[in-house]
Amino acid sequence: MRGDRYSRMVAWLKVALPLAALGLLSTLFLLSRVVDPTESIPFADTEVQDRLLNQQISGPYYSGTTANGDQIAFVAEKVLTPNGLGGANRAEDVFVKIEMVSGTTVNVTSNKARVNIGQDVADLTGNVVITTSQGYIITSEALIARIAALDLRSPDTVFATTPAGELTAGSMRLMSPEPDAPAQLVFTNGVKLIYQPKQAKD
Template sequence: MQADRYTRLVSWLKVVFPLMALALLSTLFLLSRVIDPEAVIPFADKEIQDRLKGQQVTGPFYTGTTADGDKIAFAAQSLTTSKTERGVNRARNVDVEIDLAGGSQITLDAAEGFFNLAQDNVDLEGDVIVTTSTGYRIESDLLSARMTGLNLKSPGPVDATGPIGTLNAGSMTLTSEAEGGPAQLVFTNGVKLVYTPKGDE
């Protein structure tokens, strides 16, 4: 009697299991027809188009050494290729550190930077701040620089503070005339200096 029950149970399961499997497959096919493929894309259409138009690198970092032995470290929040100008890269929130061979250090901070490797040039724009280890802090709206050597130029007005006091000028140049020589900071075009003696507060 028990053997007959076992036989009937096995026969019944042989029918039920295939039917359950068929029901599950049918459910999967029905659900797949309801799902909108475009609704599960994790990127917005505008973001995809923007990435296709301009290649983007997040958190780029670069270090190198110039022919004069100065060490340069560059970092930014993002770097994108220009959509209109060939060979130009645009960086946001730029930080540059320059360790001069003579021992001094210069840091540059800017909201944006436009790099042209072919012309060995970078234009820093938007609240550009230059800080030197010799005690100078210089603010400008635009700063142009070479990428393979020490040659910084501000074609427009600059505001500076330093060991000698506060200074305003129509333009500024920071360069090294001799290879491996000391950096020279030169202010021109209507220089106004408010001298602060070292003993004064």
């Protein structure tokens, strides 16, 4: 008698337990949040508009060789094309490296630059620093540079540390005066030099 009751209970549990498991699973599916595939991507409207209007390139790199054989490389953290317009690009965290045929190296850094490849010009602004392998360190707030030729020009006041001393000038230009001629670094417009002779070594 007791054995029949045990057998009936086991048989009943074999049916009840699977049904209970199915009920729990169906409850989980009913409680889960339905995902709408047509739901908008979680971007702010202003961010979407900015991405659509401003084409962005990260880590752009441009290099070329001038007619005199000088090598120029242009690197930036990123370049934006405002309003999707070609030609005028806005670069940030700019680095320019120039290796001259003579062996002199010139490095230029700036916070920003406005680059127009079609017009062969780049306007560098914001903490412009020029360093040369000959010991010159020149700072300015603006620099106009050609892209395909060796021609750097600062229309504003420049401050320079030179092998001869501290220098201040109203403008500066680094260029080759004519094809196949060596590059010249010229300071003009009110040049002031505080001469600092080198101390003789003991």
